[in-house]
Amino acid sequence: MTETLFYHLERRALEDVLPGLVEKSLQRGWRALIRADSADRADALDTRLWTYDEASFLPHAQQGDGEAAGQPVLITLEEGNPNSANIVFYVGGALPADWPALADLSRIVLLFDGRDGAALDAARAAWKEARAAGHDVTYWKESPSGKFEKQN
Numbered sequence: 726m727t728e729t730l731f732y733h734l735e736r737r738a739l740e741d742v743l744p745g746l747v748e749k750s751l752q753r754g755w756r757a758l759i760r761a762d763s764a765d766r767a768d769a770l771d772t773r774l775w776t777y778d779e780a781s782f783l784p785h786a787q788q789g790d791g792e793a794a795g796q797p798v799l800i801t802l803e804e805g806n807p808n809s810a811n812i813v814f815y816v817g818g819a820l821p822a823d824w825p826a827l828a829d830l831s832r833i834v835l836l837f838d839g840r841d842g843a844a845l846d847a848a849r850a851a852w853k854e855a856r857a858a859g860h861d862v863t864y865w866k867e868s869p870s871g872k873f874e875k876q877n
Contacts, residue, residue, distance in 0.1 A: 726828075726859055726860060726861045727827055727828055727829075727830050727831070727832065727833055727860045727861065728831065728832045728833070728860075728861050728863070729832070729833040729834075729835070729855045729860040729861060729862045729863070730832065730833070730834045730835070730862075730863050730865055731835050731837070731848055731851075731852060731862065731863070731864045731865065732746075732834060732835065732836045732837070732865050732867075732873060733837065733839045733848070733864065733865065733866045733867060734836060734837065734838050734839055734840075734867055735839045735840065735866070735867045736867050736869075736871055737867065737871060739816055739817065739836055739838070740769065740770065740773045740777075742836065743759070743770065743773070743774075743814065743816065743836065744773060744774055744777040744778065744783060746814065746834065747759070747774065747783055747785075747798055747814070748781060748783060750811070750812050750832075751783070751784075751797060751798070753811075755810070755811035755812050755831060755832075756796075756797050756798070756799075756808050756809055756810045756811055756812075757797070757798045757799070757810050757811070757812050757813075757814065758798075758799050758801065758806060758807075758808060758810035758812070758813045758814070759798065759799070759800045759801070759813075759814045759816060760801060760802070760803075760804075760813060760814065760815050760816070760819045761800060761801070761802055761816055761817050761819055762802075762816070762817035762818040762819040763802070763817065764802065766816065766817045767787055767800045767801070767802060768787075770800055770816070771785070771786075771787050771800055774798070774800075783798060784796075784797050784798060785797070785798035785799065785800065786798075786799060786800070787799070787800045787801070788800065788801035788802070788803060788807065793807035793808050794807060794808055794809065795808070796808045802819075804822055804823075806830075810830070811830060811831040811832065812830065812831055812832040812833070812834065813827065813830060813832075813833050813834070814834045814835075814836065815833070815834070815835045815836070816836050818837075818843075818844060818847060820835070820847060820851050821833070821851070821854075821855075824854050824855050824857070824858035824860065825858045825859075827858075827860075828858070828859070828860075833855070833860065835848065835851060839866075839867075852864070863875055864876045
């Protein structure tokens, strides 16, 4: 059963939250895949991962930039797992096409903007699909202080 976390963004932007989550994944020794909804978002995230913190370095590439299999963090628009990631981040409205096919991952993280009604509806539908596929789903909401708190 794959641990699947739904992150409800309310105060901070995706670009402010994602780098820290990716960094924590690398600290665990995991490889990460970031599945974006558009080429524009993939480009913006690529830039953000290079510049978000002057004191740290997140080694990554976009699909098509070098050998995908060798990347510890890969940003892509496509299905599949070309870098043998342990964790997949779905961002900007990107959603899994086949929840059961993701059963071999350590973790799935779906980040969605709770201020966007369509994104909220899509996340609710994805929650139901993930549960139906047997994933261990949890819901994390951003608190007033900006920390994510697990909701029951």
